Amino acid sequence: MTGTGTTGNDRNSFVYVVAALAALNGLLFGFDTGVISGAMLYIRHTFELATVFGYSMNASLIEGIIVSGAMIGAIIGAALGGRLADRLGRRRLILVGAVVFFVGSFIMAIAPTVEILIVGRIVDGIGVGFASVVGPLYISEISPPKIRGSLVSLNQLTITSGILIAYLVNFAFAAGGEWRWMLGLGMVPAAVLFVGMLFMPESPRWLYEHGRESDAREVLASTRVETQVEDELREIKETIRTESGTLRDLLEPWVRPMLIVGVGLAVFQQVTGINTVMYYAPTILESTGFADTDSILATVGIGVVNVVMTVVAVLLIDRTGRRPLLLVGLAGMSAMLAVLGIAFYLPGLSGAIGWIATGSLMLYVAFFAIGLGPVFWLLISEIYPMEIRGTAMGVVTVVNWAGNLLVSLTFLRLIDIVGQTGTFWLYGALSVLALLFCYRLVPETKGRSLEAIEGDLRETAFGADAGERPQVTETDD
Numbered sequence: 405m406t407g408t409g410t411t412g413n414d415r416n417s418f419v420y421v422v423a424a425l426a427a428l429n430g431l432l433f434g435f436d437t438g439v440i441s442g443a444m445l446y447i448r449h450t451f452e453l454a455t456v457f458g459y460s461m462n463a464s465l466i467e468g469i470i471v472s473g474a475m476i477g478a479i480i481g482a483a484l485g486g487r488l489a490d491r492l493g494r495r496r497l498i499l500v501g502a503v504v505f506f507v508g509s510f511i512m513a514i515a516p517t518v519e520i521l522i523v524g525r526i527v528d529g530i531g532v533g534f535a536s537v538v539g540p541l542y543i544s545e546i547s548p549p550k551i552r553g554s555l556v557s558l559n560q561l562t563i564t565s566g567i568l569i570a571y572l573v574n575f576a577f578a579a580g581g582e583w584r585w586m587l588g589l590g591m592v593p594a595a596v597l598f599v600g601m602l603f604m605p606e607s608p609r610w611l612y613e614h615g616r617e618s619d620a621r622e623v624l625a626s627t628r629v630e631t632q633v634e635d636e637l638r639e640i641k642e643t644i645r646t647e648s649g650t651l652r653d654l655l656e657p658w659v660r661p662m663l664i665v666g667v668g669l670a671v672f673q674q675v676t677g678i679n680t681v682m683y684y685a686p687t688i689l690e691s692t693g694f695a696d697t698d699s700i701l702a703t704v705g706i707g708v709v710n711v712v713m714t715v716v717a718v719l720l721i722d723r724t725g726r727r728p729l730l731l732v733g734l735a736g737m738s739a740m741l742a743v744l745g746i747a748f749y750l751p752g753l754s755g756a757i758g759w760i761a762t763g764s765l766m767l768y769v770a771f772f773a774i775g776l777g778p779v780f781w782l783l784i785s786e787i788y789p790m791e792i793r794g795t796a797m798g799v800v801t802v803v804n805w806a807g808n809l810l811v812s813l814t815f816l817r818l819i820d821i822v823g824q825t826g827t828f829w830l831y832g833a834l835s836v837l838a839l840l841f842c843y844r845l846v847p848e849t850k851g852r853s854l855e856a857i858e859g860d861l862r863e864t865a866f867g868a869d870a871g872e873r874p875q876v877t878e879t880d881d
Contacts, residue, residue: 419627422546422604423555428597429498429539430559432505433532434566435593437682438707439586440471440525442574442700445686446581451518464816466518471684473525474532475809477508481533482805486798488534493614494542494607497534502598505531506591513588528590536781537801541793544785545607548628549853553722556785557714560778564714566593567682568707574686575700609790609854612640639855640790653792654799662787665845666800669780672838674807676737677831678772680815681706681765688824689761702762709766713773725850726779727842733775734839740768741832748824776838780804786849789858 444467453463461469481501489497508528515521539559547555570586577585608627611620617637624633654663681688685706689699717729747760788796818827849857 419547419551419555422627423543423558425597425600425604426498426539426542426546427558427562428593428600429501429535430562431566431569431593432502432535432590432597433539434563434568435570435590436474436505436528436532436566437563437679438567438570438703439573439590440474441682441684441686441703442571442578443583443586444471445578445700446583447521449581450583451521453518456518456522464820468813468816470518470522470525472809472812473522474529475805475812477526477529477531478533478536478805479529479802479809480526481530481535482537482798482801483533484798485534485537485801486795489538489541489798490610490792490795493610494538494545495601495604496606497538498542498601499598501531501534501538502594502601503531504528504534506594506598507531509588509590509594513584513591515584524587531594533801533805536805537797540781540785541797542607544782544854545609545793546605546623546627548632549856550851551722552786552854553726553782553850554718556782557718557721557778560773560781561711561714561718564707564710564773564777568704568711571700571704571707575704578700608636609640612637613790636853636855639853642855653789654796659789659796661845662847663796663799665787665847666784666796667803668841668845669776669783670800670804671807672834672841673776673780673804674811675831676734676772676776676835676838677741677811677828678769678777679808679811680827680831681769684815685765688765705762706766706769710769710773713770714778717774717778720774721778721782722850725848726783727846727848730775730779730842730846731839733771733773733777733779734835734842736771737768737776738832738835738839740764740771741828741835744768745825745828745832748828783846783849786852786854786857787847790854 447470448463448467453466454460456466456469481504485497485501488500492500505528508524508526508531511524511527512521513524515524540556543556543559544552573586573589577583605623605626606619608620608623611617611623620640621633621637624636628636653659685703686699689702721729741764744761744764747764784797784800785793815827818830822830852860
């Protein structure tokens with residue numbers, strides 16, 4: 405599709421279609437995150453969780469390994485995904501990721517042993533790792549600056565939608581305990597993503613960087629008004645000219661502050677406890693006295709809240725900016741984790757603990773969904789130089805998945821050691837620390853082209869005092 409003979413509305417429609425299709429990467433991510441939470445309630449009844457790969461282990465540790473298999477794969481996928489996105493192209497890597505996710509879902513569905521199930525989780529996770537790097541990267545590079553925030557946040561919306569769909573799938577198959585169907589249905593969105601991306605364009609920035617200027621101009625013409633095309637091409641050309649494009653550029657003085665921001669956000673998104681809810685919500689609620697099916701039904705409510713508040717974030721993120729949503733979200737998460745800890749601490753609440761836990765979990769997820777959830781993925785797609793953007797996102801995403809692995813592996817053991825109250829209060833304290841980190845270091849990027857963000861951050865790094873918070877000037881494009 406070219407810009408010739410098209411209207412602004414045509415271009416807007418096209419870029420929305422491209423972004424929505426690419427955002428299916430997030431749906432795969434979310435489905436994998438949500439579906440294991442319900443499946444684990446029944447996997448433990450199918451297999452004897454006493455040994456794995458010939459080693460005798462505690463059952464809760466084996467459950468943690470099954471859940472965390474996808475995180476191990478995601479670390480591998482994210483570590484490879486950044487470099488592959490820069491070498492193969494964003495679109496091709498999305499296609500590869502869809503195939504890998506399909507294969508992983510199939511292996512899990514037919515797994516005859518715990519060991520094969522874990523292998524399937526790892527393969528599945530590699531596809532998720534690819535998706536978590538290349539999805540927001542592709543959307544950010546193909547989107548016009550004024551709507552980039554909301555379009556990249558579609559990726560987070562589809563993550564939450566994937567989680568909700570997984571919870572609904574879990575509930576649909578809960579009566580028969582059919583966990584193989586729960587896990588196997590991940591093949592469906594993988595197939596849809598693969599077929600859809602066959603008809604989508606490559607990122608214009610990647611095309612230009614690889615000497616395909618006419619192709620880059622054609623893609624820009626289909627997603628920008630005519631007067632913006634040549635200006636954006638000139639900006640891309642200038643950025644390429646001034647960058648060396650090596651991995652060590654991540655340690656350049658002007659890039660280093662944003663590497664700290666990206667890594668910090670990656671760690672805090674996980675150690676504040678969100679995936680304990682996503683992976684273990686039924687287990688948490690079951691411990692309050694809910695039956696299996698009731699706890700799964702309660703997670704559907706949590707999933708609905710997650711989706712609704714992510715829609716709110718998508719609508720607000722290009723209006724209010726990234727920082728306000730991030731700060732409000734972290735403040736709310738801290739408060740709700742404190743309440744959740746109190747619910748498990750006070751014995752007088754034993755009769756109502758299930759409802760208090762459900763309500764505080766819902767509000768905790770709501771605050772995550774308007775702040776740290778979407779803003780993290782958006783910011784890391786905006787703040788790095790184009791030549792190393794895929795690699796930088798790969799590094800940050802590896803850290804994110806490593807944090808995910810740490811939390812998912814240790815959550816059940818942490819409860820055994822310090823109890824539910826201590827565990828949730830620990831996550832709450834880390835949320836307060838994250839709030840201070842974001843207030844001090846995270847810049848505002850709304851309304852800026854990717855090249856302008858890079859230029860402003862370079863100028864800020866060389867011109868600002870060491871203690872001054874980075875600030876990107878807001879202007880209209």
